[in-house]
Amino acid sequence: MSKKEYKLSKTLYGHSLDVRSVTVTSKNDIISGSRDKTAKFWKYNSLQDNYEEVMSYKDQKNFVGAVLYIEPTEEYPDGLVVTGGNDNVILVYKPSEPFATFTIKQHTNTVSCLSKGNENNYFLSGSWDNSAKYHNLTGRPTCLVTFSGHSxxxxxxxxxxxxxxxxxxxDKTIIIWSNNGDKFQTLTGHTDCVRALVDIPELSVFASAANDASIKIWKYTGDNIQTLYGHTNYIYSIANDKSVGPDCLISSDEDRTVRVWENGINTDTISLPAQSIWSVACLSNGDIVTGSSDGIIRIFTRDESRVANEQALTKFAEEVNNLKQQNMQEIGGVKVSDLPGKEALYDPGKKSGQMKMIREDGKVVAYTWVMNGDASHWEKVGDVMGGTDKDSSGKTVYEGKPYDFVFSVDVEDGKPPIKLPYNKGDDVYQAAHAFLTKNFLPAEYLEQVVDFILKNSKEQYVPPTNNEYQDPFTGGSRYTPSYQSNAGQMGMNVDPFTGGSSYSTNSTKPVVNNAPLSRGGNADPFTGASSYTTTSQMAAAATYFPISSYKTFDTGDPNVVLNKLKEFNGKAASSNQIGEAELASVIEICSGPPSNATVFDLVFKLLDWPDDLVFPVLDIIRLSVRHAINNKVIAEVNNGVIMTKLLYYIGEGHRVANNTILAFRILSNLCLHETGENIVFNNRFDLMENITSLGTLNKNGQIALATVLLNMTILSLRKLDELGCSVLAQVLPDVATKLTDPESQFRVYVALGTLMKQCNSHKAELVQKINENSNFLTTLQLHSLSGGNELEIKRTNCVKQLQALLF
Known part of the structure; x- marks a missing residue:
């Protein structure tokens, strides 16, 4: 057993986004697949010991999730490159040709994995449609067997x-099948999603790796004979290094490491400067290939003759150390390490003014796309505000200011902790009051927070991530305030945004002008009156922001949707049709949780209908996610595949207006409950990038878009997401200049006003960002002068309040 450590050998640049899959050939060539929608062939030159990108395959319409190389046969003397993608399609290429020779459309959802069959020209595919398939490429591609049984x-x-x-x-299980599709055995043991498998034929065993951070070794008979522990997060990939021996495994995961296992012992751990190590493969010469979230392919070796030079090794070590530091650094609850690196700038912008946030030299930096023909480029705007770090004196820097203490207070389970900064000698009541006001907490907690600060500030410095101190609310280390969020409640008063009955208030939130804003049962969020009215007199006196309740789309008749479903069901492909009784059962979820959970499977089957037929299915999802259980299930199915669908429908290339409108409405309604709220939050930057690239929308589309942006503003403020607020400060003015509908413009202005009012710590920086948009300022001035109907008057008065904040 070799005791030498693996060291960096080579770094291959070329992909602009995550490298999700890598595979190798018998000649030590590498094929990679990426979220940038391409796969690449890297040819190995053994004489010069280097790699050259010789071909890029670009036929996949969405990200490439899996790649495979089929070794040369008599029919295909150069071998074949196979890719599978998020567009549900498998493509087969001749290695030297950029266009696919075969297109295989057998799966109805993302193709997540590919592997070789035992016979020449045979291969296997697996998909998010819960099935695997066995293919033969001799002659024309043929699907021989479908393996269905996973949930x-x-x-x-x-x-x-x-x-x-x-x-x-x-579904946390492994199934063993005959090669003709008969199920032999279901293996349980993993406690979370099983992500990777590898055969070890010399020992008649195979290994599995899972999100539960464990690797299990199984006999062919299905007996679990060993479990390996060492990783601390999701394990994404596993490979067998035959150059060392059949008992040598290589694994990669979300803890930024690749681990080497020899005879069940973790003999080496390689740390990488990337958050997610998506894929690992072993070359025949003993080297390890990795594909990671920073878009880079790296090769590691134990052979001293192939180790990189000292300059490259030093740079790599610095990158690893920097990421370790960044992984502990947050901006508004967002880890700096979760953002893309400079490699993201390889990908050209879609429109002039598009904004991108990247991780650069330990900081978050904003870039904007400058459109200038062949000279178009990403131009640096500047550093993004925020962050938590220490200054030279050892004080904790929070929101740009040094503090003796930055306590971390858990307001609610599952929510990011709230930061409570305090300097010795400050007015403790003022510090407590500022904390309550900023975070929408009831004023009656003032004395408890004051007592908490006085007790804990006597200690040594308490790190922001340490909760082991007495909590002001319970005396313990965690607390849950007694108030309830109103985000998910359904009142009976009329919502001024939708005309529906979704708007409701709560007497403890929000805090406005340093005091709780009291509202009656029908209080209007803008005027404070007991019922909503659109008279110009009331509009002139209204306070339009801040608001803290999500705005939703609630109206709809499920029976009308059912009739449209029946009509379109007959037009869909036979494989995607369902029976009339099943169609009726699908409608159940519009009104609440279904009696049978299999209804959700039917919904996602219908979601695979063609773009011109799918909008009634989207309308069902819009209505269903208003209910907590439905919201949770739909947001979690297949690791959040609903968000992939929604991003597609609001993408630049999508052409069906109804789908775009409904996708925005679903996003708004998802925010009503925690699981949906979290999936929107986790995808907020992708959402805003798609939004800034959208073309012209009709009135309904503009209102839906504006409502999503308003909800995302509320969401960023609730999550104390300073990075998200900074991005919104650029996106909102840009979108406002493109809207033509007064109601949509009004909602964006309310979002901006809410952002200005509630992001007090960075108001100056946000105002500066907004004031840099000259087109927006011109539009704002125009709308401050316009009169007309009551809606335009409401918009004008809102603009005047916004101008007061800006100027």
């Missing part, structure tokens, strides 16, 4: 030496 996405599929097929799934 969630398949993440890995392999064929064992004895010809059995093994599948691993997000």
């Amino acid at each position: 969630a996405a398949i993440w890995s599929v392999i064929q064992l030496k004895d010809n059995k097929i093994v599948t691993a799934s997000a």
